[in-house]
Amino acid sequence: SSIPSGHSARRKKIGVLTSGGDSPGMNASVRAIVRVGIARGCDVYGIYEGYRGLVEGKEKIKKLKWDDVRGFIHIGGTVIGTARCMEFKERPGRLQAAENLIKNGIDALIVCGGDGSLTGADLFRSEWSGLLAELVSLGRCSAEEIEPYRALTIVGLVGSIDNDMSSTDITIGAVTSLHRICESVDSISSTAMSHQRAFVIEVMGRHCGWLALMAGISCGADLVFIPERPPVEEDWETSMCDLLQSHRLLGKRKTIVIVAEGAIDQHLKPIKPDYIKDVLSSRLGLDTRVTTLGHVQRGGAPAAFDRYLSTIQGVEAVEAVFRSTPELPSPMIGMCQNQVTWQPLVKAVEMTHAVAKAIKEKDFKRAMELRDPEFAEEYVAFLQSTIVDDESIKVLPHQRLRIGIIHLGAPAGGMNTATRVAVRYAINRGHTPLAIYNGFPGLIRGAVEPLGWLSVDGWTTRGGSELGTNRSQPDMDMGMVTYQLQKHNIQGLFLIGGFEAYTAMLSLEAARGAYPALNIPLVHLPATISNNVPGTDFSLGSDTSLNAIVEACDTIVQSASASRRRVFVIEVQGGKTGYLAVMAGLATGATTVYIPEIGITLAMLQHDVEHLVELYTHDDPNRSEGRIILRTETVSDTYTTDVISSIIKEEGRKLFDSRTAVLGHTQQGGTPSPLDRIRATRQAVKCVQFIEQHAFPTLEKASAMGQEPPVALCSTPESVAVIGIRGSEIVFTPVRKLLDETDMKNRKSTKSWWLSMKGLVDLLSKKVDHDEC
Numbered sequence: 001s002s003i004p005s006g007h008s009a010r011r012k013k014i015g016v017l018t019s020g021g022d023s024p025g026m027n028a029s030v031r032a033i034v035r036v037g038i039a040r041g042c043d044v045y046g047i048y049e050g051y052r053g054l055v056e057g058k059e060k061i062k063k064l065k066w067d068d069v070r071g072f073i074h075i076g077g078t079v080i081g082t083a084r085c086m087e088f089k090e091r092p093g094r095l096q097a098a099e100n101l102i103k104n105g106i107d108a109l110i111v112c113g114g115d116g117s118l119t120g121a122d123l124f125r126s127e128w129s130g131l132l133a134e135l136v137s138l139g140r141c142s143a144e145e146i147e148p149y150r151a152l153t154i155v156g157l158v159g160s161i162d163n164d165m166s167s168t169d170i171t172i173g174a175v176t177s178l179h180r181i182c183e184s185v186d187s188i189s190s191t192a193m194s195h196q197r198a199f200v201i202e203v204m205g206r207h208c209g210w211l212a213l214m215a216g217i218s219c220g221a222d223l224v225f226i227p228e229r230p231p232v233e234e235d236w237e238t239s240m241c242d243l244l245q246s247h248r249l250l251g252k253r254k255t256i257v258i259v260a261e262g263a264i265d266q267h268l269k270p271i272k273p274d275y276i277k278d279v280l281s282s283r284l285g286l287d288t289r290v291t292t293l294g295h296v297q298r299g300g301a302p303a304a305f306d307r308y309l310s311t312i313q314g315v316e317a318v319e320a321v322f323r324s325t326p327e328l329p330s331p332m333i334g335m336c337q338n339q340v341t342w343q344p345l346v347k348a349v350e351m352t353h354a355v356a357k358a359i360k361e362k363d364f365k366r367a368m369e370l371r372d373p374e375f376a377e378e379y380v381a382f383l384q385s386t387i388v389d390d391e392s393i394k395v396l397p398h399q400r401l402r403i404g405i406i407h408l409g410a411p412a413g414g415m416n417t418a419t420r421v422a423v424r425y426a427i428n429r430g431h432t433p434l435a436i437y438n439g440f441p442g443l444i445r446g447a448v449e450p451l452g453w454l455s456v457d458g459w460t461t462r463g464g465s466e467l468g469t470n471r472s473q474p475d476m477d478m479g480m481v482t483y484q485l486q487k488h489n490i491q492g493l494f495l496i497g498g499f500e501a502y503t504a505m506l507s508l509e510a511a512r513g514a515y516p517a518l519n520i521p522l523v524h525l526p527a528t529i530s531n532n533v534p535g536t537d538f539s540l541g542s543d544t545s546l547n548a549i550v551e552a553c554d555t556i557v558q559s560a561s562a563s564r565r566r567v568f569v570i571e572v573q574g575g576k577t578g579y580l581a582v583m584a585g586l587a588t589g590a591t592t593v594y595i596p597e598i599g600i601t602l603a604m605l606q607h608d609v610e611h612l613v614e615l616y617t618h619d620d621p622n623r624s625e626g627r628i629i630l631r632t633e634t635v636s637d638t639y640t641t642d643v644i645s646s647i648i649k650e651e652g653r654k655l656f657d658s659r660t661a662v663l664g665h666t667q668q669g670g671t672p673s674p675l676d677r678i679r680a681t682r683q684a685v686k687c688v689q690f691i692e693q694h695a696f697p698t699l700e701k702a703s704a705m706g707q708e709p710p711v712a713l714c715s716t717p718e719s720v721a722v723i724g725i726r727g728s729e730i731v732f733t734p735v736r737k738l739l740d741e742t743d744m745k746n747r748k749s750t751k752s753w754w755l756s757m758k759g760l761v762d763l764l765s766k767k768v769d770h771d772e773c
């Protein structure tokens with residue numbers, strides 16, 4: 001990285017505080033800010049208890065050293081505390097706060113909190129020169145004293161569990177909160193199923209339905225109520241009962257309704273869980289229970305995504321401190337299209353308030369528009385894959401297709417979710433979804449069967465592959481593959497899997513000339529924990545796997561610290577791709593990572609071992625410290641996990657010991673993570689739409705001529721594509737085009753957006769301590 005270390009003439013002093021409601025990931029931000037700040041030659045001060053600490057000063061403002069933030073990354077809430085502070089809302093409180101900053105020599109403040117906290121921060125900055133003048137006129141500071149602190153730098157980070165800030169796609173803590181909600185709803189679902197009960201579950205979100213909607217999608221709820229989109233019907237109670245009744249009539253044994261705290265009807269009248277319960281009990285006779293999840297949603301240990309998000313945003317916040325000038329508006333660090341962004345903080349807050357205002361004015365269209373672009377799309381995807389047999393979205397009879405769904409490669413979290421959504425959406429459109437069991441060998445044997453609405457019930461939360469999956473390629477018997485496709489009249493094929501599915505797509509396309517039955521839309525949804533498929537930034541299953549690895553690493557670090565000073569060398573999967581190692585390294589605070597993209601040399605090992613000796617030499621001798629190193633399984637034939645561990649053990653002598661851990665198949669994860677379920681839902685709907693888009697023109701033509709549809713529906717290269725997430729966009733790329741970004745030998749994409757994070761893992765573990773320099 002370009003971040004230089006060293007000393008400037010006057011060492012910059014940065015204060016960091018967390019404010020408003022706590023959110024998981026705040027600690028990881030503080031850790032990143034402290035360490036990058038120190039690495040850049042600054043002193044970083046923790047301001048304890050939010051603005052209260054700023055107003056009270058004294059021991060509430062403490063310089064944080066490199067080691068003070070050790071272990072922060074996996075702790076939920078905020079270690080430096082947060083509080084609601086009335087005094088800071090008044091000018092005398094802010095005057096006191098200004099004096100405390102001056103006395104401590106701090107002229108840059110990084111605030112992590114919600115819109116209230118950020119508004120307060122900006123107000124503080126705008127008043128700064130007035131506050132300084134007042135301090136001088138009151139004799140509380142001298143003119144010389146304030147001179148070096150003429151300008152106050154403010155940088156905002158958004159810590160908020162309900163993802164309610166505009167101008168950023170996601171806020172720190174929201175994903176972890178969603179994890180907790182999904183765990184709870186998953187548990188509730190099993191008891192609901194057993195007793196055939198209905199559950200109405202209230203989740204947080206006063207003006208924002210993100211948690212409710214995403215929980216609805218992730219948990220396969222029957223209905224969600226959110227503030228931005230009240231039910232359109234005047235008599236929504238009847239529509240709700242009709243919908244839930246239709247699901248029950250199909251044979252569903254449970255009913256799950258998720259309600260955001262701020263859910264309202266068209267007249268802004270709150271929709272409360274107890275009222276829904278009364279309606280369901282009295283009108284449908286359902287045994288209905290209400291669960292209010294409450295503070296469980298604050299999260300606990302942060303999910304992998306929040307650790308990554310808050311770390312890179314923390315790093316960016318320090319960068320922003322250096323780049324800020326008195327003329328520029330205070331920046332808020334956000335996230336857009338998977339890129340860290342800077343927005344003027346005031347504008348972001350204004351837009352956030354505009355959502356609440358739009359809702360108040362009943363302008364629900366505007367409220368939806370003000371959310372991130374995915375939100376409206378997700379909402380539609382939820383409806384269209386949930387409402388049973390939705391007549392309103394049916395295609396014309398001659399457009400109805402038979403769509404085959406097949407799983408390939410190793411199981412990955414989200415494969416079943418994607419299948420469920422594709423099946424339900426296809427049925428809603430009037431198509432016939434067909435399961436192809438056990439990959440291409442299954443197809444060759446003719447293991448093909450229509451899937452019904454109820455047959456995929458509960459698949460959202462299931463790990464593994466319900467259809468069965470394997471690595472065999474279609475060219476094992478292309479003749480038989482095409483024979484079966486034709487026999488079952490499959491007019492579109494949806495492949496869900498990893499690199500095997502990608503190569504299968506290439507062979508299927510190559511065989512199109514010889515076999516007309518392959519001239520149908522072929523679409524591949526990447527699903528593999530390795531995240532190595534070209535055409536997407538995130539494959540399904542990669543987030544589930546990261547969470548499984550992060551959890552395992554947390555446990556290992558704990559055991560390593562509990563027993564003695566120990567370095568664990570942990571082997572992770574990933575084929576020839578270091579994605580899992582790098583991202584898990586960042587999320588767990590690993591000392592370093594060894595990945596195939598970089599390889600291992602003797603010089604690197606020597607350097608890393610010396611670093612460990614240095615770290616343990618300076619650690620408090622009375623504390624046992626565990627550290628971890630992650631190693632992708634394929635990185636080197638010579639420097640195996642055992643060899644590296646032995647070297648570390650040998651060199652550690654009496655200072656520290658080493659052990660290995662091979663995570664193996666636990667990395668596939670059990671239950672798919674919410675992010676994987678959401679990504680699966682959004683993309684599966686698009687894949688069915690892709691098949692339609694490429695098949696319809698030929699069907700139209702045949703129908704207009706009064707003919708039966710031909711076997712060959714389309715033959716363009718565009719009709720064989722991989723769906724992917726690029727930033728926050730969903731894109732289809734023809735497989736042929738992707739060859740340019742494919743490393744066939746190593747079975748991976750050559751585009752690795754995450755590779756630069758490797759430097760960050762090292763930067764955040766490479767101790768720098770001014771006091772000792």
Ligand code: ATP
Nearest residue numbers: 020021051084085088089113114115116117119120
């Ligand atoms: P959450 O999303 O959890 O509600 P928040 O940051 O919006 O987070 P608030 O309670 O609104 O939470 O604000 C936290 C603190 O920020 C307040 O207690 C107060 O000290 C300060 N603050 C909020 N609004 C202002 C304001 N307009 N002027 C000055 N300070 C403010």
